Amino acid sequence: MSNIKRLVIYRKDIGRITGRSERYGRLLIKKIKVHFDKEEHQFITFKEFSEYSGIEEYIVNKYI
Template sequence: MKKPPQRLCIYPKDIVRITGKSERFSRDLIQRIRLKLGKEEHHFITIEEFCNYVGLQEEKVKELIRD
């Protein structure tokens, strides 16, 4: 049986599901992560980068955002 493909990127809706905060908060958080990492506006944020920034375990986050 094939494993479903895993995403690399995290989106505001995922952060809403993880934190329970608003979508606006989630967009702002992604923007703050981009600025800290020196990424441009069109660059994506990976799940790993998100986890490192907020201090959560990557495996637990992946469980919560599984589609």
């Protein structure tokens, strides 16, 4: 079970990937939730972030 990675992306992760601030990450997460019709309490997955941003999922996983 030690090989299991987390499934959700956080604003700090988005900042690391994009080189932007955590504040930008927070705004982007809100946009992604609207795009995928998610409620406020729901999480964003790496796959959803990849799909929205156009960055391949394997590249996103390298930064995590």
